[in-house]
Every structure is written in structure tokens, then in C-alpha cells.
Amino acid sequence: MPEQTQVLRIKRQETPNSEPYYEEFEIPYLPHHNIISMLMEIRRNPVTRQGKRVAPVVFDANCLEEVCGSCTMVINGRVRQGCSQLAEGLGGPVTVEPMSKFPVIRDLWVDRSKMFEALMKAHAWIPIDGTYDLGPGPRIAPHVQEFAYLFSRCMTCGCCLEACPQVNSHSKFMGAAVIGQAYLMSQHPTGKMNLDERLDAMMSEGGVADCGNAQNCVEVCPKEIPLTTAIGAVGRQTSIKWLRDLFMK
Amino acid sequence: MPGHHIIVGGGLAGLTAAMKLAEQGEQVDLFSIVPVKRSHSVCAQGGINGAVNTKGEGDSPMIHFDDTIYGGDFLAHQPPVKAMCEAAPSIIYLFDRMGVMFNRTPEGLLDFRRFGGTKHHRTAFAGATTGQQLLYALDEQVRRYESAGLVRKFEGWEMLSLVQDESGDCRGIVAIDTRSLEMRAFPADTTMIATGGPGLVFGRSTQSLVNTGSAVSACYQAGATYANGEFIQVHPTAMQGEDKYRLISESIRGEGGRVWTYRESKPWYFLEEMYPAYGNLVPRDIATRAIHKVVFDMKLGVDGQPLVYLDVSHLDPEELNRKVAGVLEIYEKFAGQDPRKVPMKIFPAMHYSMGGLWIDYNQQTNVPGLFAAGECEFQYHGANRLGANSLLSCMHGGNIAEPAMINYAKSHKSAASSTIFDQELKRQRESFDKIFKMSGPENAFALWRELGEIMTENVTVVRYNDRLKTTDDKLLEFKERWGRIGLNDKGKWANQEVLFVRQLWNMLELARPVTLGALNRNESRGAHFKPDFPERDDANFMKTTMAAWSSDGPRFSWEPVDVSLIKPRPRRYDVEKSASEPKAA
Ligand SMILES: Cc1cc2nc3c(=O)[nH]c(=O)nc-3n(C[C@H](O)[C@H](O)[C@H](O)COP(=O)(O)OP(=O)(O)OC[C@H]3O[C@@H](n4cnc5c(N)ncnc54)[C@H](O)[C@@H]3O)c2cc1C
Ligand code: SF4
Ligand code: SF4
Numbered sequence: 001m002p003e004q005t006q007v008l009r010i011k012r013q014e015t016p017n018s019e020p021y022y023e024e025f026e027i028p029y030l031p032h033h034n035i036i037s038m039l040m041e042i043r044r045n046p047v048t049r050q051g052k053r054v055a056p057v058v059f060d061a062n063c064l065e066e067v068c069g070s071c072t073m074v075i076n077g078r079v080r081q082g083c084s085q086l087a088e089g090l091g092g093p094v095t096v097e098p099m100s101k102f103p104v105i106r107d108l109w110v111d112r113s114k115m116f117e118a119l120m121k122a123h124a125w126i127p128i129d130g131t132y133d134l135g136p137g138p139r140i141a142p143h144v145q146e147f148a149y150l151f152s153r154c155m156t157c158g159c160c161l162e163a164c165p166q167v168n169s170h171s172k173f174m175g176a177a178v179i180g181q182a183y184l185m186s187q188h189p190t191g192k193m194n195l196d197e198r199l200d201a202m203m204s205e206g207g208v209a210d211c212g213n214a215q216n217c218v219e220v221c222p223k224e225i226p227l228t229t230a231i232g233a234v235g236r237q238t239s240i241k242w243l244r245d246l247f248m249k
Numbered sequence: 250m251p252g253h254h255i256i257v258g259g260g261l262a263g264l265t266a267a268m269k270l271a272e273q274g275e276q277v278d279l280f281s282i283v284p285v286k287r288s289h290s291v292c293a294q295g296g297i298n299g300a301v302n303t304k305g306e307g308d309s310p311m312i313h314f315d316d317t318i319y320g321g322d323f324l325a326h327q328p329p330v331k332a333m334c335e336a337a338p339s340i341i342y343l344f345d346r347m348g349v350m351f352n353r354t355p356e357g358l359l360d361f362r363r364f365g366g367t368k369h370h371r372t373a374f375a376g377a378t379t380g381q382q383l384l385y386a387l388d389e390q391v392r393r394y395e396s397a398g399l400v401r402k403f404e405g406w407e408m409l410s411l412v413q414d415e416s417g418d419c420r421g422i423v424a425i426d427t428r429s430l431e432m433r434a435f436p437a438d439t440t441m442i443a444t445g446g447p448g449l450v451f452g453r454s455t456q457s458l459v460n461t462g463s464a465v466s467a468c469y470q471a472g473a474t475y476a477n478g479e480f481i482q483v484h485p486t487a488m489q490g491e492d493k494y495r496l497i498s499e500s501i502r503g504e505g506g507r508v509w510t511y512r513e514s515k516p517w518y519f520l521e522e523m524y525p526a527y528g529n530l531v532p533r534d535i536a537t538r539a540i541h542k543v544v545f546d547m548k549l550g551v552d553g554q555p556l557v558y559l560d561v562s563h564l565d566p567e568e569l570n571r572k573v574a575g576v577l578e579i580y581e582k583f584a585g586q587d588p589r590k591v592p593m594k595i596f597p598a599m600h601y602s603m604g605g606l607w608i609d610y611n612q613q614t615n616v617p618g619l620f621a622a623g624e625c626e627f628q629y630h631g632a633n634r635l636g637a638n639s640l641l642s643c644m645h646g647g648n649i650a651e652p653a654m655i656n657y658a659k660s661h662k663s664a665a666s667s668t669i670f671d672q673e674l675k676r677q678r679e680s681f682d683k684i685f686k687m688s689g690p691e692n693a694f695a696l697w698r699e700l701g702e703i704m705t706e707n708v709t710v711v712r713y714n715d716r717l718k719t720t721d722d723k724l725l726e727f728k729e730r731w732g733r734i735g736l737n738d739k740g741k742w743a744n745q746e747v748l749f750v751r752q753l754w755n756m757l758e759l760a761r762p763v764t765l766g767a768l769n770r771n772e773s774r775g776a777h778f779k780p781d782f783p784e785r786d787d788a789n790f791m792k793t794t795m796a797a798w799s800s801d802g803p804r805f806s807w808e809p810v811d812v813s814l815i816k817p818r819p820r821r822y823d824v825e826k827s828a829s830e831p832k833a834a
């Protein structure tokens with residue numbers, strides 16, 4: 001019986017400005033393989049299906065348990081983490097591409113620094129007085145913690161930006177992830193205190209108003225973060241603030 | 250004038266130090282291969298220890314101290330461990346104030362769970378992603394200082410080597426941009442290494458891909474002492490994967506999970522039978538060896554394979570979802586089965602290194618101006634780390650280093666000559682030029698796999714001197730074969746292979762003090778177990794292994810352990826640990 005194999009069709013690109021192209025690799029099939037372990041297999045023997053020895057595929061990965069967000073890529077047209085995509089059930093030629101909403105560094109590795117910059121712009125932190133010992137933090141009811149926890153699992157993976165029609169090369173829209181984080185900070189009793197700073201960022205160019213409510217983001221978020229809840233709530237908060245600012249002027 | 254500091258590594262330890270230094274108005278350059286938010290610390294699932302005693306169990310930092318020393322089999326210097334346990338509650342409170350969504354009691358207080366090696370509910374947790382939550386909280390605080398201009402981040406940069414002056418003092422680093430492959434020398438008053446564990450030396454482990462130990466190895470090769478390298482913790486419960494061994498957190502057993510296998514076609518809860526006092530919550534080394542015994546000596550592995558069951562199917566699924574959903578999700582995702590219904594199949598895997606860069610009580614290595622914190626140093630866990638003590642030691646190490654680094658910067662203000670930077674840069678450039686020319690038959694990634702296999706087989710759970718010796722011979726052979734690597738990628742942009750070839754060399758260098766340290770230690774203590782020397786031997790081996798690099802292999806010396814606070818006693822988990830122990834001052 002011939003050995004079972006699986007074919008990966010990978011979109012490659014040598015530098016940020018060079019032309020992309022596809023290459024196919026055939027590797028022994030193992031049900032517990034995932035996309036990253038298959039890419040590792042390629043590194044050990046970087047030969048294409050056509051028998052050409054090539055540079056191993058460059059990819060971004062770290063935790064390998066879908067918690068660091070590094071390995072986000074587009075697999076058979078769907079954006080997700082490569083490490084948690086098992087080979088089992090995937091079938092024949094699997095197309096693997098880098099995300100399209102971020103600049104490609106090389107092959108499957110993309111530059112998501114704009115997501116981290118957005119977090120900075122949105123003041124997504126709790127402004128503590130200092131790190132010296134001030135005793136425990138504020139009490140928080142378990143149901144508040146449980147709700148906030150949903151948002152705290154965002155790993156800045158970029159799936160929600162990749163899927164969002166409003167995020168594109170002509171728009172400055174920050175995307176759903178940062179709105180979720182701004183909302184998270186405002187769930188915390190201390191974070192509530194500087195809500196206004198964050199709302200200012202959410203009201204600026206590329207802020208929450210640019211969301212077209214297409215809801216693609218929630219569907220692709222691997223952590224099932226209720227992003228549209230955050231978008232709705234932050235949208236309402238910004239409207240209230242807008243009115244308030246109008247009358248206070 | 251504020252001091253200028255380099256921190257290499259943006260996990261919990263590095264970010265803590267960055268935050269503390271920036272808070273004091275110091276200037277920080279923070280280097281990390283991956284964006285700091287993607288550091289390995291995100292993997293920690295279970296929690297962080299601190300004796301807050303909110304459950305009315307009479308817990309105290311002194312009992313935490315005793316559990317840690319006892320769990321570490323009396324190999325850790327006691328004063329710094331005591332200081333860590335005393336600081337633990339305030340560390341948890343700080344995270345609480347920084348917005349970490351820890352689980353709560355009905356009254357809105359922090360909730361605590363039980364972990365291995367203790368009888369107290371002492372582990373604060375945020376769902377099943379505590380490490381992620383702690384790292385994010387620090388990432389946010391550091392971003393705040395970044396926006397204030399006190400922290401400069403060099404993400405996507407890898408440290409290659411130290412820059413040292415004529416007297417050997419550390420004056421900065423040479424690092425490479427992993428995209429453009431541009432190399433630069435960075436001067437600083439002090440440098441901290443916070444690069445995490447050396448999981449990749451063992452090939453597949455529970456650690457993340459950047460955890461090669463390469464930066465630590467570079468320091469070791471530059472004269473920093475590597476201490477207790479032979480103490481490698483193997484986690485008893487991990488899923489076996491092609492790319493990594495995925496940890497199933499101890500919190501699963503903390504919440505009532507049971508370990509078993511079939512014996513005479515009936516479930517046999519062997520941990521509960523062997524260790525009635527602690528049952529499924531014995532420390533990791535004990536559980537690991539019990540599983541090994543059941544699988545290899547008694548041949549009772551599930552389906553004849555090296556696997557046993559970890560079972561939560563008897564527990565309330567809602568309670569499980571509230572407390573450990575994230576852990577169960579990992580299993581479900583990577584095994585394609587629901588652990589709430591079907592018992593999980595697990596086996597031990599390399600998890601954590603208790604050994605690391607030798608540091609003093611101020612986190613400074615023997616290289617003046619070079620500090621270390623987090624999993625990359627050796628200080629806090631002795632011969633075996635208790636679950637949920639690592640996140641604590643990362644944070645504590647960062648805290649302790651801050652004033653020491655500032656003092657060092659204040660008292661050593663003379664400028665370093667620019668030639669030392671140029672020289673080191675030149676040396677690194679030449680070594681890369683050589684790698685770019687490599688055109689032999691060996692594949693670097695395949696060689697790494699071989700390294701991992703032999704290290705896992707001979708230098709983890711059970712150790713025999715003859716096999717340790719063969720392993721070291723193999724390491725020498727691997728070093729030779731390294732010279733015959735052929736590079737598949739000759740590109741000058743974002744070339745991961747060329748970076749890996751260099752890391753692999755450093756892994757080979759670091760594997761030697763680990764293997765030979767184990768060979769030298771003819772006793773069993775904590776995670777280090779030799780069937781030919783089954784007892785702990787305090788008379789001869791209650792000492793820290795200190796390895797110094799030399800061109801013909803590690804040179805070993807030993808340092809006595811400071812046991813001034815708790816008198817060593819035998820470590821047993823089949824009976825209660827008598828409560829009266831900590832006589833500490
Ligand atoms: C699966 C798993 C679960 C765990 N669960 C727990 C738990 O519940 N409780 C607990 O207390 N502990 C736990 N641990 C242990 C704990 O997570 C780690 O020991 C700890 O996170 C290490 O943190 P660190 O700051 O030392 O390093 P890391 O988080 O590993 O960070 C290392 C940093 O160094 C950078 N780096 C590395 N090399 C270089 C270089 N050459 N140049 C530049 N940057 C570099 C990386 O980019 C990264 O930013 C767990 C470990 C694992 C594997
Ligand atoms: S709701 Fe639609 S437009 Fe708005 S962020 Fe989500 S995907 Fe984008
Ligand atoms: S919100 Fe979800 S999809 Fe978006 S970055 Fe966070 S984890 Fe990824």
C-alpha cells in the first residue's frame with residue numbers, strides 16, 4: 001500500500017515587495033499533524049512536489065497551543081491559527097496563505113505591529129498609581145469577572161481584522177480587537193476612571209464609527225470573544241460622550 | 250542622570266523588570282524575538298502562588314516557604330526563597346490592581362485553588378490562562394511607559410552575544426534584526442537576561458519555540474556560570490504531539506482529576522494507592538516517576554502504549570467549564586475528543602529547567618553588570634519546582650533586580666571604549682558569514698530532532714551513568730556534524746534557517762552542562778533520579794553544581810547550599826508532612 005500523503009500548497013513571497021508565488025509540498029500523512037508540524041516537516045526536507053530543493057517556508061509560531069496568536073494564517077480560505085488546524089479531515093491539497101490585511105515580511109510571516117500601535121493609542125491599560133504595595137485591588141463580583149474574562153483572552157492574532165470588510169488598504173479602521181480591549185479596561189473599577197481617554201481614541205479617525213457592523217469578526221475570533229457586544233457598547237458610550245462634550249463646550 | 254538598561258526577553262520576568270525600572274525613571278531597551286505579548290509566559294495555565302489565606306486554612310508565607318524548600322528537596326538557597334514567599338501576596342495584589350481578571354469568591358475576593366505539593370488553597374488563577382493574563386497586564390503597563398518614552402522596544406530582535414570590556418564586565422549586547430538581518434551593538438549600564446527556559450534542547454517539550462536557551466548559552470560561553478543544569482522538571486501530564494508536548498495543567502488534578510490505568514481490566518488509581526496522603530496531588534517528579542513505573546516496569550500503559558488516563562469525566566461539567574475550560578479546550582482542540590466525557594490520554598514531558606544562570610541574592614550573575622531573572626536563572630526552585638511557583642519567581646526576580654541594577658548603573662559610570670563594541674560586532678558578523686557558506690549534507694532541523702530525542706531519552710525522568718556518558722559522546726558527535734550542515738536558505742532577508750543554525754550550536758553547548766551535571770551527581774534528589782543511587786545524599790551532594798564554559802567542555806565546581814533557615818529532612822509524600830517544621834526566624 002502506498003504511503004498516505006498530504007499536499008500543502010503554500011503561497012510564498014521572498015521579500016515584502018517581491019511577487020508572490022505558490023509552491024506545493026507533499027508530506028507523509030499523520031492524523032495528529034497540524035499545519036505547523038507539517039511546516040516543520042518541510043524544514044527537515046525542503047523539497048517541492050516537483051523535486052526542487054528550495055528555501056524552507058518562513059512562518060511565525062511560538063506557543064503551539066493557540067494562545068500566543070503568532071501563527072495566524074489563511075488555510076483553505078479561512079483565517080485561523082495554523083497550530084490548532086489538525087491534518088485530520090482536511091483532505092487534499094491544503095492551501096496555506098499569509099493574512100492579506102497585513103504587510104508580508106516573508107512567506108507566511110506578516111507584520112501586525114499596527115495592532116500593537118492601536119493598543120497604545122487606545123490607552124488599553126489600567127492606570128495604577130505605582131507598583132509599590134498598596135494592598136488588594138477592588139472587589140469584583142464573580143459575574144463581572146466572568147464577563148470581563150471573555151475579553152481578556154484576546155491574543156492580538158488578527159483574525160478579526162483579516163475578516164473585516166472595513167479593514168483595508170484605503171481605511172484607517174483599527175479593527176475589532178482593540179475595541180474589545182478598550183471595553184475590557186472599562187469593566188475594571190479602576191479602568192472605568194479613565195474611560196474618557198479611551199473613548200477619545202475610539203472617537204478619533206479609524207475608531208469605532210468606522211465599523212460597518214458586518215459581524216464577520218465574531219465569526220472568526222478563535223477565542224469566541226463577543227466583539228459585537230463590545231462594539232455596540234463602545235459605540236453607545238462614544239455617542240453619549242460626544243453629546244456631553246457638545247454641551248460642556 | 251537616569252541609568253540605561255538592556256533587558257533581553259519580554260516574558261513575565263523581563264516585563265516586570267522593565268516596568269519597575271521605567272517607574273523609577275530609568276531608560277530601558279527591551280529586546281524580544283517575538284512581540285513581547287507572544288512570549289512563552291502566555292502558556293502558563295494553572296496560576297500563581299501566594300499564601301493569602303483567604304480560605305481559613307491557616308496558610309502563611311512561612312508554610313509556603315517550607316513547601317517550596319521541601320518540594321525542592323533542600324537544594325535551594327533558603328534566604329531568597331523565604332523573601333519570595335513573603336513577597337508573594339503583594340505580588341498577587343499588584344496584578345489584581347493592574348486589572349488581571351482573577352477568579353473571584355462570591356464575596357468578590359480573589360479565589361485560590363490547590364496545586365501539587367501543598368495542602369493549601371494558595372494558587373490564584375484567571376480561568377485557565379493565568380500566564381496569559383499576567384503577561385498582558387505587564388505588557389499593558391510597559392506599553393504605558395513606552396508611550397511615555399521610557400521604554401524602547403526592539404521586537405523581532407534576537408540577542409546574539411554580550412559585549413564585555415577588558416575586565417570582563419558586561420557593557421551591552423550585540424543583537425540581530427530577524428527580518429533585515431542587520432546586526433548592531435547596543436551599549437548599556439546593565440544588561441538583564443530574561444529569556445526563559447531551554448525547552449528546545451529537549452526537542453519537543455511543553456515550552457514554546459523561542460525557548461532555545463540560546464541567549465543563556467551565549468552568556469555561559471562568555472563566562473557566566475550555569476548552575477544546577479541537571480535539574481530538569483518533567484511534567485507528568487502532557488499530550489503527545491508531532492510538534493510539541495502540550496501540557497495539561499496540574500489544575501486539572503487540583504480540581505479533582507484522577508490518574509489511572511487498567512490493571513486486571515479494572516481502573517487502577519495508582520497515585521491514590523501509592524501516595525494516600527497527597528493522592529493525585531503529589532509533586533510533579535513523584536507523579537512522573539509513578540507513571541513511568543506503571544508504563545515501563547509494569548507494562549500497564551493504555552493500549553500497550555506509553556500513555557495513562559487523566560480523568561475528569563466524573564466531575565460536574567459546569568464547574569469544570571468555569572474553572573478549567575481553557576485547559577480542557579486545548580485537549581479537545583488537539584485531540585479531537587471531549588475530556589468532559591472521555592478520559593484524556595497523557596504522558597510525562599520535559600517542562601521546566603530549575604537550573605539556569607547562577608545569580609547572587611540580587612539577581613546578578615558572576616559577570617559584573619549582567620543580571621538574570623525568570624526561568625533562565627537557578628535561584629528559587631532547588632531540585633524541583635512546585636507548580637505555580639514559577640510565575641511568582643519571574644515576577645519576584647524582576648522586582649529584586651530593579652534596585653540592584655540601578656545601583657550598579659550609578660556606581661559604574663565610566664564609559665566603555667567603542668572598540669569593544671566594534672570587535673564583538675565583527676566577531677558576530679564573521680560567524681554569520683561562515684554559517685552562510687555552510688554547504689554540507691546535514692539538515693539543521695533534522696539534527697535538532699536527533700538532539701531532542703537523545704536528551705529526552707537519557708536526561709529526563711530516569712538517569713543512568715553509562716547512558717549519560719554516551720549522551721555526552723553523542724553531543725560531541727553532533728557538534729562535529731553541525732559543521733557539516735548545509736544551508737537550504739541563502740537569502741539575506743528574514744532567513745530563519747541561518748538564525749536556527751546558530752541557535753542549534755548554542756543548544757549543543759548548553760546540553761553538555763545539563764548532561765554532565767547529571768552524570769556527576771550520584772544521588773537522587775527532586776527531579777534528578779538515578780536508580781543506581783536511589784537516595785538523597787546530603788553529605789556529598791547538598792551543593793549547587795556550577796559549570797563554567799571552556800573550550801574543552803564544562804568545568805565543574807560546587808557551592809554549598811544555604812540551609813540556615815529550615816533543617817533538611819527526608820522528603821516523603823506517602824505520609825503527611827508534619828506541620829511543625831518551619832522553625833525559621
Ligand atoms: C505549558 C506551561 C504551563 C505553565 N504553567 C505554569 C503555571 O501555571 N504557573 C507557573 O508558575 N508556571 C507555569 N509554567 C512555567 C512558566 O510559564 C515559565 O517558567 C515562565 O513563564 C517563564 O517566564 P520568563 O519570563 O522567564 O520567560 P518567557 O516567558 O519564556 O519569555 C522569554 C522571552 O525571551 C525572549 N527571548 C528569548 N531568547 C531571546 C534572544 N536571544 N533575544 C531576544 N529575546 C529573546 C522571548 O522572545 C520572550 O520574550 C508553565 C510552563 C509551561 C510550558
Ligand atoms: S462588525 Fe464587521 S465591520 Fe465591524 S469590526 Fe466586525 S467585521 Fe469589521
Ligand atoms: S478579538 Fe479574537 S480574532 Fe481579534 S485579535 Fe483578539 S483573539 Fe484574535
Ligand code: FES
Pocket residue numbers: 060061062063064065066067068069070071072081082083084
Ligand atoms: S503558535 Fe501560538 S497560536 Fe499558534
